[in-house]
Amino acid sequence: MSELLYEDVLPGGTHWSFVVRRGLLLRLVDVDGGANVGMLFYNPANLLERYNAPDTLKCQHTFKLTRGNCLYSDMGRVFCSIVDDSVGWHDTVCGNTTRAVVAERWGTRTYQACRNDWQLNGHDSFLVEGGKYGLGRRDLAANVNWFSKVVVADDGAMTFDVGNSKAGDHVDLRFEMDTLVLLHTCPHPLNPAADYPRAAVRYQFRSAPPMTEDDACLNACPENRRGLENNRLYHLIG
Amino acid sequence: MLKESTLAAAAAIYRAVVPAGDYWLHEVKAGQTFRIVDVDGNQAADTLFYNAADPFERYSASDTIRAQANVYLGVGSKLLSTDGNVMATITADTVGRHDTLGGACATESNTVRYALEKKTMHACRDSYLLALAEHDRFGLTKRDIGHNINFFMNVPITEDGGLTFADGVSGPGKYVEMVAAMDLLVLISNCPQLNNPCNAYNPTPIELLIWGEGA
Ligand SMILES: [Zn+2]
Numbered sequence A: 001m002s003e004l005l006y007e008d009v010l011p012g013g014t015h016w017s018f019v020v021r022r023g024l025l026l027r028l029v030d031v032d033g034g035a036n037v038g039m040l041f042y043n044p045a046n047l048l049e050r051y052n053a054p055d056t057l058k059c060q061h062t063f064k065l066t067r068g069n070c071l072y073s074d075m076g077r078v079f080c081s082i083v084d085d086s087v088g089w090h091d092t093v094c095g096n097t098t099r100a101v102v103a104e105r106w107g108t109r110t111y112q113a114c115r116n117d118w119q120l121n122g123h124d125s126f127l128v129e130g131g132k133y134g135l136g137r138r139d140l141a142a143n144v145n146w147f148s149k150v151v152v153a154d155d156g157a158m159t160f161d162v163g164n165s166k167a168g169d170h171v172d173l174r175f176e177m178d179t180l181v182l183l184h185t186c187p188h189p190l191n192p193a194a195d196y197p198r199a200a201v202r203y204q205f206r207s208a209p210p211m212t213e214d215d216a217c218l219n220a221c222p223e224n225r226r227g228l229e230n231n232r233l234y235h236l237i238g
Numbered sequence B: 001m002l003k004e005s006t007l008a009a010a011a012a013i014y015r016a017v018v019p020a021g022d023y024w025l026h027e028v029k030a031g032q033t034f035r036i037v038d039v040d041g042n043q044a045a046d047t048l049f050y051n052a053a054d055p056f057e058r059y060s061a062s063d064t065i066r067a068q069a070n071v072y073l074g075v076g077s078k079l080l081s082t083d084g085n086v087m088a089t090i091t092a093d094t095v096g097r098h099d100t101l102g103g104a105c106a107t108e109s110n111t112v113r114y115a116l117e118k119k120t121m122h123a124c125r126d127s128y129l130l131a132l133a134e135h136d137r138f139g140l141t142k143r144d145i146g147h148n149i150n151f152f153m154n155v156p157i158t159e160d161g162g163l164t165f166a167d168g169v170s171g172p173g174k175y176v177e178m179v180a181a182m183d184l185l186v187l188i189s190n191c192p193q194l195n196n197p198c199n200a201y202n203p204t205p206i207e208l209l210i211w212g213e214g215a
Helices: A053-059 A099-106 A111-117 A122-131 A222-237 B061-068 B107-113 B116-120 B124-134
Strands: A004-010 A015-020 A024-030 A037-043 A046-050 A070-072 A078-085 A144-146 A150-152 A158-160 A170-175 A179-184 A201-207 B014-018 B023-028 B033-038 B045-051 B078-080 B086-093 B149-151 B174-180 B184-190 B206-211
Touching (some): A037 A078, A070 A222, A078 A222, A222 B116, B014 B023, B023 B124, B033 B045, B033 B086, B061 B078
Antiparallel strands (some): A004 A201, A015 A179, A024 A170, A037 A144, A070 A078, A150 A158, B014 B206, B033 B174, B033 B206, B086 B174
16 A cells, blocks of 8 residues: 555535545545445536446446446546445445435534534535535536445335444545545435434545556456546547 | 326327437426327437426436435336426336436447447437537536436346346337426437347337327
């Protein structure tokens, strides 16, 4: 593992955003277990290029995200690759909590009464962070929910797995192009917890080792080789 | 669950056939009933809904499946907007299951899914982009192309997290019908996909019908 360049902790129920350069590795660590990190990706050079969950799933014939998977933009390119994962299953279809969902499930807590212990929701968190880059409600899409697992029965019914991620579990993202990242640590929308879950997440930046021919993401399926070839063309012609 | 409609085609106030590879952009008013017919079977109707009065409010696949706690659409499914409002409710369906996770095909995703040289083949997002460009009075652009419904498509998910594009459960003449809960702008790409065995590499027409006042 290369040198740690930066690390910090995001408390549960908060939001943040940043532009990450191609070639950096982002590790997310579930500090106490049961974390959820909602995340969306955009191309900072063309904000119309954004994360596309349907393409990500169907290109890799998968419903879950884990090591070996690439996260695709709607332009057939890869924002980042999952190069390591101790969790095994991350959700990208269930979306976010909204103000209404949080109020219905966990009640209303105002900022005036509770200060930073109020109960933020994922939807508003993305609107706030996206607004810093000129993005609005037109630009939101199905997000990743790191550390969260939702299984689907034959009839399509969904069940949230409360024990999916343990304290110390991590996922490593290698960025394959410059990427605007919006994220929040609000609860997964299907989390059945009685109290608003507030799980902290540690994040760390390192330099990613260069991709080699035996790379797990490159070789996971022929689709990923073609997606990463689209990245190569993008970086060739700009 | 299968449920047939009680409405007669002869009583519809609007009927149109859309060939494969074309788009359809039309208003459906609150209270009107809207039917999409899979004329020859195993076609995909890639459908987007916008609130006609505020088109930045639009169909949300993730809110819809979260609220109904089910990944498939069928009779009784309420189609939710990005603001959590009901846009339409499916009231009749002779197919049994519709997909809202697979999204629309695009030339760029075709390069990944099939082969790099497929980037010149017509795809659903091209139809969406042309529709929005030709109707720019709505002020909608690529920004507004969200995750659509694929009516008539069957995309089963397994308990261990697999995803497959299965042969259709649809067939000639099967249909899905819904009642609009708000004034809607409906944008359909009748999928031109020539690379997917689901439609036997043969995209075919769909028919659209509307019942109610003022179509
Ligand atoms: Zn298509």
